[in-house]
Amino acid sequence: METSLLHQQISLPLVNWFDTHQRKLPWREEYSPYSVWISEIMLQQTQVDRVIPYYLRWMQRFPTLESVSIASYEELLRLWEGMGYYSRVKFIHKTSKIILNQFGGQFPENLDELLKLPGIGPYTAGAIMSIAFNQNYPLVDGNVIRILARIFNIENSVEHRETKNFIWKKAEELILPGRARWLNQALMELGALICTPKSPVCQGCPVQKPCLSFHLGCTEQRPVVQPSKKAIPIKVVVGVLQKDGLFFIQQRPANGLMADLWEFPGGKINQGERPEDALVREFQEELQFNVQVGEKIITLKHGYTNFSVTLHAYFCKLVPENQSPILHFASDYRWIKSEDFRAYAFPAANRRLINLLNKL
DNA sequence: AAGCCGGGGTA
DNA sequence: TACCCAGGCTT
Known part of the structure; x- marks a missing residue:
């Protein structure tokens, strides 16, 4: 399609639609x-x-x-x-x-x-x-990929280099000189409100006419992506270690999963292992702490991208009491008062546990 | 090119 | 449960 035709059939209807249908969002107050x-x-x-x-x-x-x-x-x-x-x-x-x-x-x-x-x-x-x-530059995000894959009925996987290059090229051709701010936001807004991943609202779409996938009835099959890996269920145990009214927390390493966040110690439960035994083992491996597992606090489920975690939480205490940690995993540790939990960043599942502790 | 990196909303 | 999200970095 020629650039001017592209503008006439796609870009202009998009920015006009955006004029009247855009959501009021905080970051649209000033640019x-x-x-x-x-x-x-x-x-x-x-x-x-x-x-x-x-x-x-x-x-x-x-x-x-x-x-x-x-x-x-x-x-x-x-x-x-x-x-x-x-x-x-x-x-x-x-x-x-x-x-x-x-x-x-x-x-x-x-x-x-x-x-x-x-x-x-x-x-x-x-x-x-x-x-x-407001310079004349394109952008390509998940919305733009989906919209252009549908309009041009792209049958190749959008995860391939060549397909991505094609989409970037089309996104560039769509830019209306002097109106890139509006055009790019219009594309993404269309993806959020109309051209949604499932059940797109084609009846209200300003670019229904030039959309090949709409006319072919294959919008649900676009974009083409490889199937994602399914979530692996894992079991995890954490220990709320207390001494003299203080709580033991440790800081995760600076790289990798949830880098630099603070957490209660613990770890993965091995196949066939009791949660209590896993907790004793993890305290020993990670901190060289000898702990005695006490009352069960709660079991909660938490979803990650590739894992679905079942988390068991227990109170525990040091036996004997006067032990100092030797850090094999964490980068730092603290003994803190309960009101100081707010000063540290925790993973979501840990924060849920903290909120529960504060209610006890 | 593929893997890693969160979390919650949704159907 | 599985998929999605205004992606970038590392290998």
Whole structure:
């Protein structure tokens, strides 16, 4: 399809639809590079409704890039707790310092410079260029992939390099000069409200006419993706270790799963192993602590991307009482008062347990 | 190219 | 249960 025809049949109907149908969202109040950047990082693999309260809290506490750069990583991580993908907030901290120290506090209005910044990849760089600066740059996220795979009826897997290149090229051709901010947001808004993964609302779609998949009746089969691996069920046990009214918590390593977050010690229950025995073993392996397992607190289920976890929680105590930990897994540890749980970032399942403890 | 990295909403 | 989400980094 010729570019002008593409604009006439797709781009213009999209921006006109966006004019009247867009949702009122906090990050659409102003299009500053800082607010666009924060919202885009938060929105990576995270749905709008979940981001909104985090975004509002963040902007209240850190209204400027400079306020982020001088904040402690611990406080940033605490504000991020519950959103997942915690490396994002570490990258935000790093990038805020780089922009302050190397760019005089101003975001570079340059795609290649943006791509060098930690946590900013092709999508986010395109988002800052187009949404913040309104420069003529495309962006491709899950919405854009789905919409274009349907409009052009892309039968190849969108996970392949060549298909991705094709989609980026089409996204670029769709850009209306001087209106990239609007066009790109319109695409993503259409993906969120109309061209949804399941049961798309084609009746209300402004680009129904040029959509090949709609006419072929195969919108549900687009985009083509490889089947994902199914969640593996695992059993986990954690111990709430108390001494003199203080609680023992440890900090996870700086890399890997839930990096830098704090947690109650514990670990995976082996096949055929009793939870209590697993807990004694884990305390010994990770901390060289000899513990006695006490009362059961709760069993709760928690879903991860690739695991469905059944978590057993027990009170426990040191026997004998005067032991010092030797850290084989954790990077740090603390004995804290119950009111200090709020000062540390915990994984969601641990936070649920803490909330329960506070009610006991 | 594939794996890793969270968490919750939804059907 | 399985899939999805305004992706990026590492290997």
